[in-house]
Amino acid sequence: MKSEILAWNIRRDVLDMVHKAHASHIGSAFSIADIVAVLYSYFADINQLKTGDKERTRIILSKGHAGAAIYAALAEIGIMDRSELQTYGTDGSKLSCHVSHNGVKGVEISTGSLGQGVGMAAGIALAGKKAGLNYKTFVIAGDGECNEGSVWEMVLFARQQKLNRLTMIIDRNGLQALGKTEEILDMLDLESKFKSFGWNARTVNGHDHAALKEALQDADEDKPTCIIANTVKGKGVSFMENNNLWHYRDPQGEDYANAVNELERQRP
Amino acid sequence: MRNAFVNTLCKLAAEDKKIFLLVGDMGFGVFDKFRKDNADRFINAGIAEQNMAAVAAGLALEGNVVFAYSIANFTSLRCIEQIRNCIAYHKANVKIVGVGSGVSYGSLGITHHSTEDLSVMRTVPNMKIFSPADAYESAAVTEAAYKIDTPCYIRLGRGREPLIHQHEIKNYTIGKAIKISDGTDCAIFSTGAISYDALKATTALNAQGISTALFTFPTVKPMDIQVVEEYARKCKMIVSVEENNTIGGFGSAVAEIISSLKGEKAFLKRIAINDEFTGVVGSHDYLKNVYKISAEHIVRAVEKEFE
16 A cells, blocks of 8 residues: 555544544654554565564554554554454453554554563564564654653663664654653754764654655664654644644544544545 | 572573573673573673563563563562563563562662562562572572463572572472471461571471471462462461561462461461661671561561460
8 A cells, every 4th residue: 555545544544543432642643644654555564464474574663652553554454354443442442542462463562651662672673683584673652752761771772782673763743741842851852862872863754755765764784773753743634733632632523523524635 | 599590591591592691780700601602692781671671571572581680679670660561461481580689688788678579570460470499499490480481580589598408399380389397386488588597497496396387489479379278277377488578578478368268267477577678787697687587586476376
């Protein structure tokens, strides 16, 4: 599937999932929809994902609260049953709002408490390196998540172990739970931080598919790579964009109808 | 018992190339042989235990057996949420190994006394807990933990503990207590290195005519329910002995079993650290007295009930 179509489908699915479940974090899922779509469209062999092949690309979401985007992607590419998506966040469902692997095909690991998925991703990348396998590990983290000290423990470790097949993508939307990242714990210049930690790093527009596709091919022979993806939280629905209310609120009534209309007008 | 763990691990790693050892920049000189024989499978993760726990989980989920080693507090409490989420929830094949449990790092001070780890780790689902009493138990539980593919916590002493057993323990069954001596008045259940104090107390009590049984519990989770129930029915008094806070640890595990028993049953005395931090340091033996968990205190607690 073309990544632009997948990204739109993800947003359209997520809107209905969050609406139905009265869930939260729609802004975060919209923020990473393009990154997720580009990864599944161009960097993973769907058949290998389906069979759990040991050489499959590992796509890991460390900012687990945006899990709806991963579930939607897995349904769109045919790994998860579409009917299962409808259960998201409801009684008895395996699809917890923070992404879970437990009984969910296609999800590598469960996350939700920030700064932990990145370390597991490093362990997964290390296992591949030690076993002489060629798979790549992509891990999506948030810029707010980078407040966590454990992220920086991983950053040191991945460089030390020369995890050159590990790519971390930072969803740099500039917002975290209570406001602007720069007003809470300012992450300042993430690209130069990563470079000074010995990583290969660059910054791209996280909604520009061609730019993401090109940047995600970045690799260094003995360094891990970090792509800082500048994004807009809530991207795709004008009244959700850059508005932290949509870290929490679920779209109902007029809001839901307006969001559907806006997305339908963007249908690729 | 630390060396017994290391030697057993070296033996296992020679056979199984999926074994990795992660250390949190700890164990000076201890792992020289492992490093020499398995350079590619020894990873010093640095002084970064949260990451070490998460990396261990990721590495294990790819089919490896990962031992993650540091001082008991650092490898348990320091990264407890990574243990819960990354290791336990994923049922990752990680063996968390904590050295220097209890107050064995006596003079190093409170930060290095591991006296809540048993309590905290017990509450984590999917986690099995081993607390060997001596080198033989240490080797036995290391092998037993290796044989299963689920998360384990192995709580070791500092090293050079006196032996409780006369010979090695072959094919230890997880969850089984080991009978050291039998008795009918009182049964002492002990776990970890403090078991040597329990042994001394048992000998003294039997000499006084109080028929005292002694069991060591190399596994704290799951507990040997059968032994606890049997002796709670048979004896007047049960004593649990551990080098850990009295809240939530081994004694609590014994209490949970006894409290569910209907009808006539023994009274339980828990010998454990009484929910406090001491303000002094000293040798291991000195601190066991300060915390009132030494052989002498065990004897006194039992004597009182049989006067």
